[in-house]
Each structure stands twice: as C-alpha cells, then as structure tokens.
Amino acid sequence: MKxxxxxxxxxxxxxMPTILELLNVPRxxxxxxxxxxxxxxxxxEHVREFTVSGPAIxxxxxxxxxxxxxxxGWSLIHTGLVGRKAGHEIxxxxxxxxxxxMPAKITGPELYHLPSDPAQQHNVIERQAGLAEELRAACTAxxxxxxxxxx
Numbered sequence: 001m002k003x004x005x006x007x008x009x010x011x012x013x014x015x016m017p018t019i020l021e022l023l024n025v026p027r028x029x030x031x032x033x034x035x036x037x038x039x040x041x042x043x044x045e046h047v048r049e050f051t052v053s054g055p056a057i058x059x060x061x062x063x064x065x066x067x068x069x070x071x072x073g074w075s076l077i078h079t080g081l082v083g084r085k086a087g088h089e090i091x092x093x094x095x096x097x098x099x100x101x102m103p104a105k106i107t108g109p110e111l112y113h114l115p116s117d118p119a120q121q122h123n124v125i126e127r128q129a130g131l132a133e134e135l136r137a138a139c140t141a142x143x144x145x146x147x148x149x150x151x
Contacts, residue, residue: 001040008039009051009071032146046071052139068139073114074128076135109136 013033020027021035038044054066068076111125111132125132 006039007071008036008044008046009048009069010036011048011051014047050135050138050142052142066139068135069114070135074131074135075112075114075120076132076139077110077112078136078139079108111135 011033013031014036015033017027017031017033017035018037018040020031021037027035034047036047039047050068050070052066052068066078068078109125109132110120110123111128112120112122113124114120117124
C-alpha cells in the first residue's frame, strides 16, 4: 500500500477492524466499525453510506445534536430534542462524568450541501425534504442496529 489521502468517510471505530484485518486477526462480532482495508488497497471508494457524529448518543431522552454526512457531501444536522433539562450529567467513552447543557434556542433539523456550501450558511432542508428524511431514517436504522434509543 502506498501513502495517500482518501475521501472515504470513516468513524474512529473503523480503526480496530482495519488493524485486525491487516494482522489477519479474527474480528469479534461485537465490533461496530468497518475495515478500511478495501479503501486502502484501492478496491473500494468507501465502506459506508454515511457517517454519524455527535455527543452522548448513548444518553436517552435528552437533547442530542447528531450530524449525518454522506460521501457526496450532504450534511444533515438532526437536533434530536427529546426532553428538556437545564443541565444533566453524561458519561463519555472515557467514563468520566461531564455536565452537558442545552442551548437556549434549538432551531430544528438543518441540511447543507458541503461542496457548494462548506461554511454551512444555506440550510436547504425545505428544498431537499425527501433527502433529509432519507438521511434521518438511515441514521435511525443505524441507531437501532446499535441498540441506541431513537432521538
């Protein structure tokens, strides 16, 4: 493999299965990431249809902004307002407690096309409502597969 930059969307969870595959070590069934070996060997352009990022996705019933990004540059910001609390304690992957607070104003879902609007200044959710719903549904299905409550 040669050193190069790729455009594939990844999650930090993809590193473990990639390393395991490169070492010819069996992948445990509970591993959630995808191996990037196909991308690194130029046999595939991507390993997932979208990537999801956001804080505290494991905390049910609270405000959770989630961003869904696609390989072709669409970015859905789903605010996931489920319940209102002034502040609450969350535990991140490192197990350390943190206080999380909701912003004073939550605007609702937003959709941006990053190649034409990299600064995310023009919310096109009304013009692309069908696409936004497809991305939201894909994200919800992904959460269900992982056992995370829907937001």
